[in-house]
Amino acid sequence: xxxxxxxxxxxxxxxxxxxxxxxxxxxxxxxxxxxxxxxxxxxxxxxxxxxxxxxxxxxxxxxxxxxxxxxxxxxxxxxxxxxxxxxxxxxxxxxxxxxxxxxxxxxxxxxxxxxxxxxxxxxxxxxxxxxxxxxxxxxxxxxxxxxxxxxxxxxxxxxxxxxxxxxxxxxxxxxxxxxxxxxxxxxxxxxxxxxxxxxxxxxxxxxxxxxxxxxxxxxxxxxxxxxxxxxxxxxxxxxxxxxxxxxxxxxxxxxxxxxxxxxxxxxxxxxxxxxxxxxxxxxxxxxxxxxxxxxxxxxxxxxxxxxxxxxxxxxxxxxxxxxxxxxxxxxxxxxxxxxxxxxxxxxxxxxxxxxxxxxxxxxxxxxxxxxxxxxxxxxxxxxxxxxxxxxxxxxxxxxxxxxxxxxx
Amino acid sequence: xxxxxxxxxxxxxxxxxxxxxxxxxxxxxxxxxxxxxxxxxxxxxxxxxxxxxxxxxxxxxxxxxxxxxxxxxxxxxxxxxxxxxxxxxxxxxxxxxxxxxxxxxxxxxxxxxxxxxxxxxxxxxxxxxxxxxxxxxxxxxxxxxxxxxxxxxxxxxxxxxxxxxxxxxxxxxxxxxxxxxxxxxxxxxxxxxxxxxxxxxxxxxxxxxxxxxxxxxxxxxxxxxxxxxxxxxxxxxxxxxxxxxxxxxxxxxxxxxxxxxxxxxxxxxxxxxxxxxxxxxxxxxxxxxxxxxxxxxxxxxxxxxxxxxxxxxxxxxxxxxxxxxxxxxxxxxxxxxxxxxxxxxxxxxxxxxxxxxxxxxxxxxxxxxxxxxxxxxxxxxxxxxxxxxxxxxxxxxxxxxxxxxxxx
Numbered sequence: 011x012x013x014x015x016x017x018x019x020x021x022x023x024x025x026x027x028x029x030x031x032x033x034x035x036x037x038x039x040x041x042x043x044x045x046x047x048x049x050x051x052x053x054x055x056x057x058x059x060x061x062x063x064x065x066x067x068x069x070x071x072x073x074x075x076x077x078x079x080x081x082x083x084x085x086x087x088x089x090x091x092x093x094x095x096x097x098x099x100x101x102x103x104x105x106x107x108x109x110x111x112x113x114x115x116x117x118x119x120x121x122x123x124x125x126x127x128x129x130x131x132x133x134x135x136x137x138x139x140x141x142x143x144x145x146x147x148x149x150x151x152x153x154x155x156x157x158x159x160x161x162x163x164x165x166x167x168x169x170x171x172x173x174x175x176x177x178x179x180x181x182x183x184x185x186x187x188x189x190x191x192x193x194x195x196x197x198x199x200x201x202x203x204x205x206x207x208x209x210x211x212x213x214x215x216x217x218x219x220x221x222x223x224x225x226x227x228x229x230x231x232x233x234x235x236x237x238x239x240x241x242x243x244x245x246x247x248x249x250x251x252x253x254x255x256x257x258x259x260x261x262x263x264x265x266x267x268x269x270x271x272x273x274x275x276x277x278x279x280x281x282x283x284x285x286x287x288x289x290x291x292x293x294x295x296x297x298x299x300x301x302x303x304x305x306x307x308x309x310x311x312x313x314x315x316x317x318x319x320x321x322x323x324x325x326x327x328x329x330x331x332x333x334x335x336x337x338x339x340x341x342x343x344x345x346x347x348x349x350x351x352x353x354x355x356x357x358x359x360x361x362x363x364x365x366x367x368x369x370x371x372x373x374x375x376x377x378x379x380x381x382x383x384x385x386x387x388x389x390x391x392x393x394x395x396x397x398x399x400x401x402x403x404x405x406x407x408x409x410x411x412x413x414x415x416x417x418x
Numbered sequence: 419x420x421x422x423x424x425x426x427x428x429x430x431x432x433x434x435x436x437x438x439x440x441x442x443x444x445x446x447x448x449x450x451x452x453x454x455x456x457x458x459x460x461x462x463x464x465x466x467x468x469x470x471x472x473x474x475x476x477x478x479x480x481x482x483x484x485x486x487x488x489x490x491x492x493x494x495x496x497x498x499x500x501x502x503x504x505x506x507x508x509x510x511x512x513x514x515x516x517x518x519x520x521x522x523x524x525x526x527x528x529x530x531x532x533x534x535x536x537x538x539x540x541x542x543x544x545x546x547x548x549x550x551x552x553x554x555x556x557x558x559x560x561x562x563x564x565x566x567x568x569x570x571x572x573x574x575x576x577x578x579x580x581x582x583x584x585x586x587x588x589x590x591x592x593x594x595x596x597x598x599x600x601x602x603x604x605x606x607x608x609x610x611x612x613x614x615x616x617x618x619x620x621x622x623x624x625x626x627x628x629x630x631x632x633x634x635x636x637x638x639x640x641x642x643x644x645x646x647x648x649x650x651x652x653x654x655x656x657x658x659x660x661x662x663x664x665x666x667x668x669x670x671x672x673x674x675x676x677x678x679x680x681x682x683x684x685x686x687x688x689x690x691x692x693x694x695x696x697x698x699x700x701x702x703x704x705x706x707x708x709x710x711x712x713x714x715x716x717x718x719x720x721x722x723x724x725x726x727x728x729x730x731x732x733x734x735x736x737x738x739x740x741x742x743x744x745x746x747x748x749x750x751x752x753x754x755x756x757x758x759x760x761x762x763x764x765x766x767x768x769x770x771x772x773x774x775x776x777x778x779x780x781x782x783x784x785x786x787x788x789x790x791x792x793x794x795x796x797x798x799x800x801x802x803x804x805x806x807x808x809x810x811x812x813x814x815x816x817x818x819x820x821x822x823x824x825x826x
Contacts, residue, residue, distance in 0.1 A: 051456065164801070285700070295703075
């Protein structure tokens, strides 16, 4: 089966907008063995969109439309799909009722134009949207399928996972797919690639995909076979090779984030962590607590942006700051010790550094454990947000290795 | 003039590939006053690409094709463009000579199939490519233009800057462009749209684009005219209408973020802010400090995830927590008061709430000012990350209004 993806909306055609939905959809479709042969972004233009849908259906079995299902005149997806398929639309009272219920839940009243969102293509199946007002639609006729999904990723993604993938799986021939998702902290993309490319390029099954962000690399392996055990073996064969090459720089083999991985380790051991942050200003704490249930191991934190606060909240001696400056190994150590003492946490992490300016990227991180307190000097490269993000990853990965080491 | 951008190549259709050329091209075209009305990525399929080029030319004056100009059978752009335009191709000896020279420079010999790269559309102008073997082509006929450019950004970008932009500028009438970028906190997209759509839909110039994220909406206005003053007047005409409708929910008219806006206000008044965070775990502090120079007004913060820490760090009486629970108006007020007292900041913000679980979305935020300490109850909707993000926006927008009010 071949697919085309069409994103709808003039706001998607600005110089800074990336259609991330199509990347996610491609991933999910490829996993099912469906090839994406074209994708496009069409502005809010009914005639152009109608022509694009018709062209997609002329050569592909599946057309997935994202966005343009809102309540305004600009939202042209429903009308264009109906025109391309040559079917009418009807107003669905039960869909409207759900929209009203949703607004009621938030103590709001739908406006008259929200009624447009209850217009359904004749013959289409309504796809409930638990995270938004616009429902999706699924239209299938003589081997051609048109799917309409809302544009916001937080609405689209759950609908794809819980509705579209299962529906497509039913249609496709049975296929066992096994996947593994490694995550690696603090390796350069080209270093990683020159290490593992000689191995993974030998395999066409599993397929290997590498996705790099600052300080964090994802390695996806996907094996397919008519037989589940065979797919598992293919995966293990390549996976074990990769694991032996990258070693303990792999922090997850199931796609878990670094904060989730560290959190699970702390929880399993009944341990806790506290933070003392200067240049990251809360980003380390925010990252640790993005994990549900983190209250069980996050003991608290101190955002000591100024020297006065470092002294007042963390008992960092002002003489120490004067002697070594606030961005120093000594202050990072004093901050970590202070945070650990004040919170009685098992571990405390600290960060002090320059996120921009002349010395941008010079950062010291500290770690206080039951046994030691250390600091590390980092030379990070990039703009303010990147430096702060990399400082956080360095802290968490250092904590991960320390927990593993101390709990041995 | 309207444009469409078509990227060619199956390798562009993987789950991790972003077509950055189209973002760059959109930027350059918009600056010239050319609107991009559609963009697409087509795999290595001659028939599909031919149809896509023909469709683009049916509704737009300019089609820019990127990629697919290589020497292999997979490189279908030349053939598809010729087919869509109904013209032939000829082998250009001087282009071939340049390709040979380039290979010689790197001590290599072109292969036979490199000759395909010297095939030029009848009537097209050759665009030299100083950074690669494939030249570009410019074909213009009866008001329609097809431009073919190589795919690698380091080849494409210099060609656009030094050849395409100058050529387009000569064709276009002289044009002044003026833009305004409003940002609005805490309005629903459909509420905002039903408020301002009756006005902005009356205008085709300025063009209005609305971009919504959780709790944060961008409104872009872009006016064009042959005359700069006229463009400014058009912008002011629609802009003042929109301002009068949305009022002080607009926090920026130049695209600044909420944290930048609040930071600038604090800095101008020589005031400071501190934070006390529970469920946001540092996200409020991280947001305030994402602004360069925030050390001048960020006094520090407390991440008091547990009740013990609320008492130990912020002097929230444990009896108060017992009586009202940690997610209550009373505790939000005590946290804000405690943070202000400990840091001597002008303002302190606090957040305590449930980011997930049964009562997810119930959040109290507190604000201590020199005059009062208040709390507000929020009912936020969404997953953990969204609830935390919305809590932060609510805090910052409340602070923005308070500063404006108290400094009056």
